[in-house]
Amino acid sequence: MRPEEPGDRLLFTGAVRSTASAALPSTVIDIWQANGAGLYSRFAPDLPEWNLRGRIRSDADGNFAFTTVVPAPYDIPQHPHASRVLDLLGQEPHRPAHIHFKVHAPNHRELTTQVYFAGDPWLDHDVVGAAKPSLVTELRKATDTDNHGYTRRFDFVLARESNDHESHNVAVT
Numbered sequence: 001m002r003p004e005e006p007g008d009r010l011l012f013t014g015a016v017r018s019t020a021s022a023a024l025p026s027t028v029i030d031i032w033q034a035n036g037a038g039l040y041s042r043f044a045p046d047l048p049e050w051n052l053r054g055r056i057r058s059d060a061d062g063n064f065a066f067t068t069v070v071p072a073p074y075d076i077p078q079h080p081h082a083s084r085v086l087d088l089l090g091q092e093p094h095r096p097a098h099i100h101f102k103v104h105a106p107n108h109r110e111l112t113t114q115v116y117f118a119g120d121p122w123l124d125h126d127v128v129g130a131a132k133p134s135l136v137t138e139l140r141k142a143t144d145t146d147n148h149g150y151t152r153r154f155d156f157v158l159a160r161e162s163n164d165h166e167s168h169n170v171a172v173t
């Protein structure tokens with residue numbers, strides 16, 4: 001995130017662990033999101049090329065943290081063919097605000113997911129139908145003095161590659 005990035009600050013923390021509850025250190029976490037106006041770098045003009053896209057690693061205990069801004073909801077591009085399909089389906093082009101994650105640890109199934117925020121007006125009308133209740137988390141007003149506007153903790157649980165159970169994520173309340 002640019003130091004001058006417009007929007008409400010968000011300190012996002014969590015941990016990565018296995019389905020056997022073992023901490024997964026040094027797990028690679030890819031993160032990408034729209035900005036506070038609902039725009040993605042590499043799609044919208046006038047944004048730095050890799051703005052609000054990054055890759056971090058969990059620490060020795062599987063914990064991670066990053067500071068960003070709260071993303072805004074957005075509408076998918078209104079190409080004529082896409083609009084026609086949405087019309088036929090009776091759907092609108094809205095996506096509730098979300099942050100994308102891809103989590104990969106050695107010998108574990110890769111997890112690609114999105115985290116949404118409670119209270120978003122489009123949660124029940126996500127055009128791609130991806131806003132499952134287990135992925136919706138509640139932003140909290142920060143109480144520390146670090147000048148973060150909001151905080152959120154969210155954990156990711158990865159299944160071993162040989163395990164039939166799918167990797168998933170867990171909202172920590």
Ligand SMILES: [Fe+2]
Nearest residue numbers: 033034098100
């Ligand atoms: Fe997105």
